[in-house]
Amino acid sequence: MKRTPKDNADSARRITRRGLILGGSQVAFAAVLAGRMRYMQVEQADEFRLLAEENRISIRAIPPARGRIFDRNGIVIADNEPTYRITLVKEDAGNVEDVIARLSALIELEDDDINRALSEIERSRPDVAVTVADRISWEELSRVAANGPALPGVQPEVGLSRLYPHGDTFAHLAGYVGPVSERDLARYEDPPPLLRIPRFQVGKVGIEAKYEEVLRGRAGDKRLEVNNLGRVMRELDRREGQPGSDMQLTVDSRLQEYVKARLGSESASVVVMDVQNGDLLTIASSPSYDPNKFVRGISVADYAALRDNDHRPLASKTVQDAYPPGSTFKMVTAMAALDAGLVAPDETVWCPGHLEVGGRRFHCWKRAGHGHMNLEQSLKESCDVYYYDLALKVGIENIAAMGRRLGLGVAHDVPMSAVTSGLMPDKAWKRAERGAEWVIGDTVNASIGQGFVLTSPLQLAVMTARLATGRSVSPRLVKSVSEVETPEQGGEDLGLNPAHLRQIQRAMFAVSNNRRGTAYGSRIIAEAYRMAGKTGTSQVRNITAAERARGVTRNEDLPWNRRDHALFVNFAPYEAPRIAVAVVVEHGGGGSAAAAPIARDVTLQALYGDTPPLDAYPEKDRGRISAQQERLQRELQTREEQARGRA
Structure with missing residues (x-):
């Protein structure tokens, strides 16, 4: 049947409206997409950059230097000494027991040390560095560093440990420090992240305990670039913490x-x-x-x-x-x-x-x-x-x-x-x-x-x-x-x-x-x-x-x-x-x-x-x-x- 001019005009008007609606929808979708892209690329750029970097960057806390204790004449009673240690991060290591076995071939590890380290690794978060060996020699540290590619997640470090030069003379007065225990953590409603670092030292008795907050200081952090095996490639950034306050006592x-x-x-x-x-x-x-x-x-x-x-x-x-x-x-x-x-x-x-x-x-x-x-x-x-x-x-x-x-x-x-x-x-x-x-x-x-x-x-x-x-x-x-x-x-x-x-x-x-x-x-x-x-x-x-x-x-x-x-x-x-x-x-x-x-x-x-x-x-x-x-x-x-x- 032949279409009349009026039918043709109506049909054209309907097609035009549908085209406008479809075109408008496409424009609106494109605008929303463009806005979302802009939001993700500009507004959330830092967040996505951090997510990407986390695949290759490890952020680790730097324990602060503990405040020193002196007598009335400036003679040190409690000091800090540098120590060499080996740490391991579980999520970077993969097979932890295999890595520790390889480490044992390089340095002497007692069975008690290995069992303690495995226990700490099991209790700690996967991204936390756990001390496997402490107070090792420079030669042992060098051997581990030289064999780094075969030890994923293992990191040789230089840290500080408490030292009491006078031995037993001030023991009842100054007290001593030791690793953080569950009892130490229970004193806080929300324990500071620093205390979650395995084997971090806190005051246990004496002045070390009574002035713990003063002597402890505040942690810093460092950003490390790691490869897909967890080996540290380089240090990207470091923010030093605040050392603890020094104290002077009245004793001679x-x-x-x-x-x-x-x-x-x-x-x-x-x-x-x-x-x-x-x-x-x-x-x-x-x-x-x-x-x-x-x-x-x-x-x-x-x-x-x-x-x-x-x-x-x-x-x-x-x-x-x-x-x-x-x-x-x-x-x-x-x-x-x-x-x-x-x-x-x-x-x-x-x-x-x-x-x-x-x-x-x-x-x-x-x-x-x-x-x-x-x-x-x-x-x-x-x-x-x-x-x-x-x-x-x-x-x-x-x-x-x-x-x-x-x-x-x-x-x-x-x-x-x-x-x-x-x-x-x-x-x-x-x-x-x-x-x-x-x-x-x-x-x-x-x-x-x-x-x-x-x-x-x-x-x-x-x-x-x-x-x-x-x-x-x-x-x-x-x-x-x-x-x-x-x-x-x-x-x-x-x-x-x-x-x-x-x-x-x-x-x-x-x-x-x-x-x-x-x-x-x-x-x-x-x-x-x-x-x-x-x-x-x-x-x-x-x-x-x-x-x-x-x-x-x-x-x-x-x-x-x-x-x-x-x-x-x-x-x-x-x-x-x-x-x-x-x-x-x-x-x-x-x-x-x-x-x-x-x-x-x-x-x-x-x-x-x-x-x-x-x-x-x-x-x-x-x-x-x-x-x-x-x-x-x-x-x-x-x-x-x-x-x-x-x-």
Whole structure:
């Protein structure tokens, strides 16, 4: 059928509309495609470039250099040393066990090292470098580098590891570092990526742990180009991290070394404190341990030897342990009585060798008794009965309050591990902790530093510094961080009557300088450096009535761990106090025989700043002291050589 002109026109209009719609759709699609191409090529260019580069670029963290620790004179206590190590990245290595087998043919790998590395690789992300061999020699590093093409994913590296040049001298003070553990990670809600680096070292105990955030620093990173086998071809870029902050402590390393040598094999502790600003010049526990062994991975045998040693070398005895202070506590009881106005200095008490209280006999250390004793005489000769009688007048609440005022029963703020608060007991404490009421016998025992009373050597040094100055001197261990000085701790006035303080100070002077004083044998002859002190002996066992009747067994006839603890505290010089010293010798016997001689030697060494002259000692002791000084000088020289060798 023939189409009319009208039909042809309608058909043309329909075709034109369809063409426009189709053309428009094509144009719109092309516009969308062009816009998407522009977005991908311009807006997302960096992202796609990174995705492409990840096929050939490995980004690895650079651990920062850990901050160093120095003594007050700038001598390094904790340092960093370069070490060579071999790392492996699992995703670049392919067959990990095959690569480690080839590596074992080049360098010596113990089975324990291989198993540890495989375990770490299994636990770690595939893109994280795991240390396979640490502290290898330069020759071993060179062999691995030369055979790099056959060791995919393996990378020789130079890193830093912690070093303690002085060995065991500062172990309880500085502490040590070790690999990050699950316990370390658990301290953070979102652990820093740096801690995810296998075998990254963090502080475990001591200052290393307390100042971990300050010493650690911040990580950097490096971009490495790798081939399809995972072998590093070249370093493309590096962003250095921020090293940790350096720290300076208040301790004097030469004095600390001397104290360690002087203590020898004793289970003992010494604290030397500047009474003017609170600086801890020495804080030493003996025996000690080498923290370098923990950094490198201590063996089971070495750790067992430390753990099972009855002298407890792992314990920080100066701050962690608390002992009955014995007669070194008598100044607290005396000050409480003077402060309460309950005793006059010349008032006397009769000591027949014991005192009956509540149907129980409390004995004096001197079986025959001391006779009439006033305040100064009672401290000088350490009469127990005088303080039993005083305690009945003063009461435990006054005694406990004075003890806390003088720094006992307080966990002092020093950055060491497990700092104890000791125990300054009172009625409320016994009711809460023991579920029993306080009895008069508890007060009598506490008056001479026995019973429930417990103090650390650090607390005894603080107590002595406060008695020497009348101020609330507190210990300071960190002198500065990143050259920013920390506040001194000279303290405010304690509000004690100066006349009462002078009475206690004079009595302490008599202890060391009067012929009847319990520490007269350990006196200092040098007029300018004479000391005021107090001996103490604390029991670690009960003495039965039967034993007392037949005669108390001498300490030297008892097993070591059944002997009394020996204590001594002092300040010097007497006329213008500069330092306070506290010494505790575990199971050392009497304070006058075991602790006082050590305190006297340490005091002179601290005041002279070097080996003191022989004329500072009593004439009868000079031959023995000369031989002792020669022996200690040889040991100190050996220690210095060892420190230089480690450094």
